Amino acid sequence: MLKSVQYKYRPENLTISEPNKYKSENLHSEEMILNLGPQHPSTHGVLRLEVVTDGEIVVDVIPHLGYLHRCFEKHAQSLPFNQIIPYVDRMDYLAAMNSEHAYVMGVEKMLGIDKDIPKRVEYIRVLVAELNRIASHFIAIGTYALDIGAYTPFLWLFRDREHIMRLLEWTTGARMLYNYIWVGGLFYDLPVGFEDRCKSLIDYLKPKLTELQQLVIENHIFINRTANVAVLPLPVAINYGCTGPVLRGSGLRWDLRRVDGYSVYPEIDFDIPIGKGDMGxxxxxxxRNYVRVLECHESIRIVEQCLEKLTKEHKRTKEFDPQALVPKKIRPAKMDFYARAESTKGELGFFFRTDGRSDVPVRVKARACSFNNLSVLPEIARGGMIADLIAAIGSIDIVMGEVDR
Structure with missing residues (x-):
């Protein structure tokens, strides 16, 4: 049981006519347990928070999981490696390309074919993953503004995200859950004319990002609502295993695209934004929100460089087959293996256990970045206001499909 905290006011400082009626021992705290969610929109529909409050102050927060039941890891134990990809899509359904990229690279490394993947395939993978990163960050920033009371940015960002979604739908045939990045290659090459439409999209997005900063990030009301709220010190973030914008927002320049240098990221020039406490x-x-906006700028730089490589060095040819290296049977040697990549929300890792005899893994364990990032919520919420708890949840940018997997 949590013990009540007794507030020690000094009655002589109270400007009332009869101060003796208000003795300090009569002013006790009164703790109350509230259930925030799972129906509340700010809890993403499926997260329940058991909040211990003392008036408007948050004493403690206990996140309770188990409302989505995605069961990804159990499904993966009964399917061949290549058939698991659609289930990977459904973990972080807002960044399916990034999730596919992490999973597929892990399987390719187990098979020993990761060095044989054609450059055109690699650049296409990075291109679609970065487009999906921008779309995911648009959701994060737009819904965050909605959580704390701003409606217009939500509509504007969904409008701009729709252009990216249409481009990816044209490429893959699916709107959100793509099954596009396959083990050994791709489902299909980019459609004819994709490069030109993507360039037009980038030209459209650049001024919109500047507009976004002016409308939201640099807005005086937004700054007052988010600066100095739910502060996550860097040592706490590291101890809890936080990654992605949550960790970089605390000042650590840690990004697996640079740290591990996977795919063709070492050949691409981009920066790693971090939080510097400019407003608080x-x-x-x-x-945390400013880092996501800056990452959108960097993703645009990456997309531009990928387009240049795809149109000049690794051009489309009639002989190019994106499925040339796709194995007919995926049967890795007996091993325990871990692979990771930088998803939109941090380090997404997959642990594989194989027996060397079957094309069905013995075990697939997902290291979900949203799960670790959510675990730090009690640390940043204690002592704040209930309204600030909503701001804290949104700033973490969790997707419950990845948490309750």
Whole structure:
């Protein structure tokens, strides 16, 4: 049981006519347990928070999981490696390309074919993953603005995200759950004319990102609502295993695209934004959102470089077959193996256990970045206001399909 905290006011400082009626021992805290969610929109529909409050102050927060039941890991134990990809899509359904990329690279490394993947395939993978990263961050920033009371940015960002979704739908035939990045290659090459339409999209998005910063991030009301709120110190973030914008918002320049240098990222020039406490303290809600906006700028730079490579060095040819290296049977040697990549929300890793005899894995364990990032919520919410708890949840940018997997 949590013990009540007794507030020690000094009655002589109270400007009332009869101060003796208000003795300090009569002013006790009154703790109450509230269930926030799972129906509340700010809890993403399926997260229940058991909140211990003392008036408007949050004393403690206990996240309760188990409302989505995605069961990804159990499904993966009964399917061949290549048939697991659609289930990977459904974990972080807002960044399916990034999830596919991480999973597929892990299987390719187990098979020993990761060095044989054609450059055109690699650049297409990075291209679609970065487009999906921008779309995911648009959701994060737009819904966050909605959580704290701003409706217009939500509509504008969904409008701009729709252009990316249509481009990816044209490429893959699916709107959100793509099954596009396959073990050994791709489902299909980019459609004819994709490069030109993508360039037009980038030209459209650049001024929109500047507009986004002026409308939201640099808005005086938004700054007052998010600066110095739910501050996550860097040592706490590291201890909890936080990654992605949540960790970088606390000031650590850690990005697996640079740290591990997988795929063709070492050949691409881009920066790793971090929180610097420009409007408040390092690691507050404002820093985490600002990092996501800056990452959208960097993703645009990456997309531009991929388009240049695809149109000049690794051009489309009639002989190119994106499925040339796709194995008919995926049967890795007996091993335990872990692979990871930088998803939109942090380090997405997959642990594989294989027996060397079957094309069905013995075990697939997903290291979900949203799960680790959510675990730090009690640390940043304690002592804040209930309204700030909503701001803290949104700033983490969780997807429950990845948490309750």
């Amino acid at each position: 303290k390092v690691g507050d809600c404002w820093d």
